[in-house]
Amino acid sequence: MGYATEVVNPNKLSSDDLVIVFIGQTGSGKSHIIDTLLGQTGQRTGSSLASSTKKLSAIRLKKHEVHGDRLIFVDTPGFDDTLKSDKEGPAVVIDWIRNNPNITLAGTVYSHKINVNRMGATSNRSLRRMSDLCPDKKKVALVTTMWDQISRREDGLKREESLNDTYWKPLLDKGATVHRFENNSQSAWSIINGILGQGSQELEDRLRDWEDFGKDLNRITAEGELSRNIDAIISSDISQFQPPKCLKGSNVDQ
Ligand SMILES: Nc1nc2c(ncn2[C@@H]2O[C@H](COP(=O)(O)OP(=O)(O)O)[C@@H](O)[C@H]2O)c(=O)[nH]1
Ligand SMILES: [Mg+2]
Numbered sequence: 541m542g543y544a545t546e547v548v549n550p551n552k553l554s555s556d557d558l559v560i561v562f563i564g565q566t567g568s569g570k571s572h573i574i575d576t577l578l579g580q581t582g583q584r585t586g587s588s589l590a591s592s593t594k595k596l597s598a599i600r601l602k603k604h605e606v607h608g609d610r611l612i613f614v615d616t617p618g619f620d621d622t623l624k625s626d627k628e629g630p631a632v633v634i635d636w637i638r639n640n641p642n643i644t645l646a647g648t649v650y651s652h653k654i655n656v657n658r659m660g661a662t663s664n665r666s667l668r669r670m671s672d673l674c675p676d677k678k679k680v681a682l683v684t685t686m687w688d689q690i691s692r693r694e695d696g697l698k699r700e701e702s703l704n705d706t707y708w709k710p711l712l713d714k715g716a717t718v719h720r721f722e723n724n725s726q727s728a729w730s731i732i733n734g735i736l737g738q739g740s741q742e743l744e745d746r747l748r749d750w751e752d753f754g755k756d757l758n759r760i761t762a763e764g765e766l767s768r769n770i771d772a773i774i775s776s777d778i779s780q781f782q783p784p785k786c787l788k789g790s791n792v793d794q
Contacts, residue, residue: 543578543601544601545599545602548598549598550614556610557643558610559598560646563616566618567618568652569685572584573683574615594617598613598615611646617633648679649681652682654684654699655696681716683731
């Protein structure tokens with residue numbers, strides 16, 4: 541079981557690709573969630589110390605039932621409080637996004653260990669910086685891992701509640717969602733389907749683009765008509781005067 545995959549160059553993605561970026565502290569389960577999604581257990585997991593985790597790696601899924609060959613998972617270097625600055629982990633991702641403005645960021649998955657009773661300041665700052673890159677917060681999934689590693693589930697639930705009320709609140713208020721990764725493929729895919737299914741980002745973006753285009757067009761038209769009207773006034777040929785169509789409440793007809 542699983543998907544055929546292909547390692548691709550993260551700097552050569554197409555705008556048709558649906559890119560999901562995995563971020564979070566080192567050891568929080570980014571690579572493991574990707575392995576679980578792909579049915580490739582142990583492939584990437586636990587390689588936190590390998591130099592390869594200092595770079596981004598992009599994996600294309602082949603023949604996905606809904607998205608064909610368009611889904612890309614991007615594994616990223618972790619960020620944590622042992623880093624001298626928050627530049628190392630997040631900076632790699634931020635630079636990549638800046639250098640690839642054409643990519644369609646279909647979602648961000650932020651993983652966090654529920655069996656650890658802390659949320660480091662650096663990690664929290666990094667989460668905020670990274671999620672700023674995903675303007676549609678509905679596409680940010682805040683995922684807790686290691687539920688099978690805590691002895692009392694209530695402790696996890698309490699921690700989850702406190703994250704929701706504090707560090708994660710600003711993101712949740714803007715539509716980010718919280719998920720529990722239960723260490724199986726079904727749970728991992730429900731996270732991905734959750735963020736992909738939140739309406740089509742592309743469609744929303746395109747509609748927004750059209751709306752902006754319409755507004756620009758209105759503005760340009762209004763300016764065009766205004767300048768023509770001004771020309772008419774200057775040349776004293778007031779018969780040419782036409783009120784701009786998009787100006788509401790104009791009383792020039794009176
Ligand atoms: N039991 C269990 N192990 C997990 C879970 N998530 C991650 N791990 C393990 O935690 C270790 C670190 O995970 P990894 O994906 O390498 O972390 P990364 O640095 O964020 O990529 C690996 O040994 C994973 O197998 C989980 O939900 N349950
Ligand atoms: Mg990793």
